[in-house]
Amino acid sequence: MIEGEWAAPSPGELAEEVAAVLNGRHDPGVAAFERVLNAVVSHSHRDRETLAAVLGSVPRESTVASHPRVRQLGGIVGAAVGPVQAAERWESAGAGWLELCQHVALDYVTGARIVEMGARLRAGDHLPFLLSVPSRASGAVEPHHLVARLAAYARLGVRPGPADLGQALLRCGGGPADPDVVSAAEKLQLEEAPRVAAWLRQGGLPHPGRQREREAGAPEPYSRRRGARIGRRILVGHEAIEGRGAFPRRFWSLFRTFEPHIGCAHASLPDGRDAHTVAALPWHPEIAAARLLTGVASAADQNGRGAPAFLTALAAAEGPAGPAVHLALAYGLASVPDEDRDAAVRALAQLGAKGGLDGAMLGRDLAELVQLGTLKVPLLTESLRAAAALPQAAPSLWPVLATALPGLLAATRPQAHAALLAIAADTARDAGAGGELPEVTALAQRPGSSQLLRQARRLRDQLATDGHALTPQK
Numbered sequence: 001m002i003e004g005e006w007a008a009p010s011p012g013e014l015a016e017e018v019a020a021v022l023n024g025r026h027d028p029g030v031a032a033f034e035r036v037l038n039a040v041v042s043h044s045h046r047d048r049e050t051l052a053a054v055l056g057s058v059p060r061e062s063t064v065a066s067h068p069r070v071r072q073l074g075g076i077v078g079a080a081v082g083p084v085q086a087a088e089r090w091e092s093a094g095a096g097w098l099e100l101c102q103h104v105a106l107d108y109v110t111g112a113r114i115v116e117m118g119a120r121l122r123a124g125d126h127l128p129f130l131l132s133v134p135s136r137a138s139g140a141v142e143p144h145h146l147v148a149r150l151a152a153y154a155r156l157g158v159r160p161g162p163a164d165l166g167q168a169l170l171r172c173g174g175g176p177a178d179p180d181v182v183s184a185a186e187k188l189q190l191e192e193a194p195r196v197a198a199w200l201r202q203g204g205l206p207h208p209g210r211q212r213e214r215e216a217g218a219p220e221p222y223s224r225r226r227g228a229r230i231g232r233r234i235l236v237g238h239e240a241i242e243g244r245g246a247f248p249r250r251f252w253s254l255f256r257t258f259e260p261h262i263g264c265a266h267a268s269l270p271d272g273r274d275a276h277t278v279a280a281l282p283w284h285p286e287i288a289a290a291r292l293l294t295g296v297a298s299a300a301d302q303n304g305r306g307a308p309a310f311l312t313a314l315a316a317a318e319g320p321a322g323p324a325v326h327l328a329l330a331y332g333l334a335s336v337p338d339e340d341r342d343a344a345v346r347a348l349a350q351l352g353a354k355g356g357l358d359g360a361m362l363g364r365d366l367a368e369l370v371q372l373g374t375l376k377v378p379l380l381t382e383s384l385r386a387a388a389a390l391p392q393a394a395p396s397l398w399p400v401l402a403t404a405l406p407g408l409l410a411a412t413r414p415q416a417h418a419a420l421l422a423i424a425a426d427t428a429r430d431a432g433a434g435g436e437l438p439e440v441t442a443l444a445q446r447p448g449s450s451q452l453l454r455q456a457r458r459l460r461d462q463l464a465t466d467g468h469a470l471t472p473q474k
Contacts, residue, residue: 014040015055018058022058024070027070037076038129041080048084051080085124106287106291109251109280109281112167113167120161131146134282139282141171143200146196150192171280172200174203182197182200182201205243212323213236214234240257254281271295278310278317282318285320296332299332299336300379306340312347312350315350329351331375348397359402363404366408367408371407371410394431398433405437410439422458434463
């Protein structure tokens with residue numbers, strides 16, 4: 001254990017934490033999961049008999065129907081308290097693995113670490129701590145922490161596990177590491193030293209080129225569908241990433257070209273839409289969002305399963321938000337599960353607060369997905385209203401609405417226009433926005449006194465005041 005880097009609970013405290021996670025049978029959260037995993041490994045290294053005594057009475061049978069991370073922790077606890085199997089070779093853990101679906105590449109990464117960890121515990125090859133335990137709540141590992149951990153491994157004569165080291169490297173990023181840290185990595189008395197130093201020098205995993213892809217087929221005009229929930233999705237693919245050969249084979253899918261419209265070869269594979277998946281690659285939320293965007297979209301256009309923690313984790317990630325994250329946010333704002341819409345509003349606010357929200361990009365996505373029939377306008381309107389009422393989100397909302405509103409007015413039924421215009425007028429007022437939206441001006445000039453026309457005139461008049469001009473991007 002590196003003194004002062006993190007605090008390990010006592011064996012008794014660890015038993016209480018493990019029992020709480022296993023008996024809760026719900027997502028324990030990244031911080032709790034990683035802390036408990038690392039503590040199990042650390043205490044197994046210090047005193048396996050004591051650990052087995054305190055954890056042996058914690059029931060694990062209830063984890064079968066639990067969250068995947070709870071099941072994983074149950075397996076790790078079982079490996080730590082069970083008898084040592086000296087004949088087991090942890091180096092070959094997962095050798096029979098077969099890649100079935102490129103959409104769940106990050107499940108393969110997180111799964112490889114768990115498989116390797118369990119095999120080492122069963123083999124009695126004890127680790128003083130995990131190399132990949134996060135330094136930050138996002139899952140990121142500080143380069144100097146990784147080098148210090150590897151130096152401790154070298155002093156203790158412990159071999160780094162390829163999956164644990166691979167996960168640790170993927171959690172390092174944000175640009176080239178400090179030269180002193182790189183120099184310290186080069187001096188490590190480990191055969192992995194040159195690789196680690198080169199990785200930190202280059203700043204972690206490169207950001208691959210990306211492209212938006214729209215599903216083939218012509219959409220039916222909204223006015224003719226009579227509310228039918230048939231639409232087309234927009235997904236994001238990315239180019240191949242160099243360097244996969246230095247990582248375990250189970251990591252290779254992550255480095256391959258990702259083609260989002262290629263179907264899964266195995267329909268029952270787990271859906272890894274949670275904060276743990278984002279934390280596996282905290283500097284690249286775009287890759288996590290792109291790989292799992294189909295599942296996010298299904299919550300909006302097919303009443304699929306929600307995953308609110310995934311949306312908020314994307315917004316909290318260390319890396320930049322691009323087209324995949326913004327599309328995930330767009331789908332989330334019109335998801336059927338209430339908790340997903342709430343999470344999308346919070347994610348919008350968080351991205352805006354840290355300067356990571358591209359309002360024009362999100363506005364274009366919303367308008368396009370509504371025009372394609374993918375998003376349900378009433379649900380989207382609810383989310384926009386909730387965002388406008390949230391002090392943290394309201395300042396970021398006007399650029400979204402200024403870009404989306406012309407397309408939304410063209411694609412939605414007239415009955416929806418009054419609500420959209422009312423939200424836009426309030427948002428423009430709060431933002432002090434000025435300028436003109438020609439579509440709104442034309443609507444405001446029509447004769448009549450309906451609520452639709454009153455809201456159009458209110459927005460037109462607000463934009464005509466001396467606010468700062470903002471011209472929506474087409």
